[in-house]
Amino acid sequence: MVQRLDYLKETPSQTAGPYVHIGLVPNALGNPGIYPEDLGRSPILPGAKGEPITLTGRVIDGAGMILRDALFESWQADAAGIYPGNDPRGTADPKVTGWARVAADFDSGIWRLDTIKPGRVPFPDGRLMAPHIAVWLVARGINLGLQTRIYFEDEAEANAQCPVLARIEHVERRATLLARKTGPGAYEIDFRLQGEGETVFFDM
Amino acid sequence: MTKPNSVDRGPLFFRDRDWHPAAYTPGYKTSMTRAPHRALVAMGSTLSEETGPAFGHSMIGELDNNLVMNFTGQPAIGERIIMHGRVLDENGRGVPGVLVEMWQANAGGRYRHKKDGYLAPLDPNFGGCGRTLTGPDGSYEFLTVRPGAYPWPNHVNNWRPMHIHWSIFGSGFGQRLITQNYFQGDPLIDLCPIVNTIGKQEAIDVLVAALDMNRAIPMDCLAYKFDIVLRGRRQSFFENRKEGM
Numbered sequence: 189m190v191q192r193l194d195y196l197k198e199t200p201s202q203t204a205g206p207y208v209h210i211g212l213v214p215n216a217l218g219n220p221g222i223y224p225e226d227l228g229r230s231p232i233l234p235g236a237k238g239e240p241i242t243l244t245g246r247v248i249d250g251a252g253m254i255l256r257d258a259l260f261e262s263w264q265a266d267a268a269g270i271y272p273g274n275d276p277r278g279t280a281d282p283k284v285t286g287w288a289r290v291a292a293d294f295d296s297g298i299w300r301l302d303t304i305k306p307g308r309v310p311f312p313d314g315r316l317m318a319p320h321i322a323v324w325l326v327a328r329g330i331n332l333g334l335q336t337r338i339y340f341e342d343e344a345e346a347n348a349q350c351p352v353l354a355r356i357e358h359v360e361r362r363a364t365l366l367a368r369k370t371g372p373g374a375y376e377i378d379f380r381l382q383g384e385g386e387t388v389f390f391d392m
Numbered sequence: 393m394t395k396p397n398s399v400d401r402g403p404l405f406f407r408d409r410d411w412h413p414a415a416y417t418p419g420y421k422t423s424m425t426r427a428p429h430r431a432l433v434a435m436g437s438t439l440s441e442e443t444g445p446a447f448g449h450s451m452i453g454e455l456d457n458n459l460v461m462n463f464t465g466q467p468a469i470g471e472r473i474i475m476h477g478r479v480l481d482e483n484g485r486g487v488p489g490v491l492v493e494m495w496q497a498n499a500g501g502r503y504r505h506k507k508d509g510y511l512a513p514l515d516p517n518f519g520g521c522g523r524t525l526t527g528p529d530g531s532y533e534f535l536t537v538r539p540g541a542y543p544w545p546n547h548v549n550n551w552r553p554m555h556i557h558w559s560i561f562g563s564g565f566g567q568r569l570i571t572q573n574y575f576q577g578d579p580l581i582d583l584c585p586i587v588n589t590i591g592k593q594e595a596i597d598v599l600v601a602a603l604d605m606n607r608a609i610p611m612d613c614l615a616y617k618f619d620i621v622l623r624g625r626r627q628s629f630f631e632n633r634k635e636g637m
């Protein structure tokens with residue numbers, strides 16, 4: 189016999205279900221009167237340093253259907269690559285909160301995130317990761333929130349050096365994480381849950 | 393959004409994917425087209441997962457954790473219960489100052505949502521969501537009504553056991569978790585395809601809140617205890633030191 193390790197087990201996940209908006213964005217759902225405003229409406233405040241960008245996209249299932257009940261949260265560094273809050277390397281731009289809650293439109297399924305392009309953040313070994321926004325996606329039918337990242341196609345040099353992108357063995361799949369530039373400061377990226385062009389999801 | 397916690401910096405424990413539900417669980421039909429088919433890309437956490445948003449007490453309203461009263465100020469109908477417990481990490485430490493949000497159906501099993509057409513009536517005094525921040529020891533508490541069971545379209549005649557949905561933040565974005573609790577003694581738990589997306593009975597059992605008569609208030613409300621455990625962090629000085637310390 190050996191000593192027992194006394195770690196606890198993480199609480200098992202359950203799907204967020206079709207009514208996640210009641211709990212997380214009740215005002216956007218049309219249930220005003222409980223909270224003065226929904227949390228995570230924007231990851232930046234007016235005056236945030238950096239390049240303002242708009243990201244739009246859809247969440248698409250394995251049958252090609254656009255999800256209208258999907259919701260994700262985004263988390264990103266400021267333009268200098270510092271995370272707000274508990275980044276051990278320093279204090280972030282006070283105009284960057286870094287976190288947003290983004291719900292797909294109930295009719296079109298299109299989501300939109302207005303933010304600034306984040307700076308590069310170091311990987312644990314000190315190499316720099318490419319600019320990216322971390323995403324945690326939930327919906328009915330998703331049993332455990334999906335972790336993915338949004339990178340930018342116009343950061344080719346940084347992307348080529350990113351140790352996380354390099355970890356994706358199937359090189360052609362890296363493109364599923366790249367937001368396509370569609371205009372000045374405008375990017376588009378879909379999350380494909382399954383099948384053709386399936387988005388890379390992480391366990392990290 | 394402030395309040396850094398200086399101890400909460402280490403790399404995250406890996407997730408035990410056999411303990412969580414699998415992504416593809418045909419008993420729960422919607423998962424069949426929404427489960428990724430490709431293997432997840434696995435690697436250790438980075439700063440992007442180890443840091444995360446923090447929330448301050450200033451944003452929490454006085455009635456935010458009181459679902460009986462927080463919609464109209466008039467009491468909601470149903471069996472009054474206290475839901476309480478602690479948010480811990482896998483190291484067994486209480487996690488202070490984390491945002492706990494929850495949502496649920498009313499006592500009749502009806503959600504306040506435009507997509508819910510169940511014939512049970514809305515309660516004009518029940519909004520259906522609440523939130524709070526954990527105390528210094530990770531503890532939290534809500535006053536609510538016990539949600540009703542409700543039918544849902546999956547296989548014919550599937551009913552969800554009584555449950556509350558929970559959304560929890562840790563100190564790192566990679567600890568983000570959504571789950572549900574069930575209630576001790578509910579015979580619908582064993583029949584539920586969503587519950588049974590979890591493969592291990594032992595893992596299902598930790599989602600079943602226990603009746604807690606020590607926290608019940610005589611002539612007022614019953615109480616159920618539901619502890620929530622988030623991914624742990626490695627606590628070692630010998631971590632990713634390039635210089636070989």
Ligand SMILES: [Fe+3]
Binds near residue numbers: 205
């Ligand atoms: Fe539910």
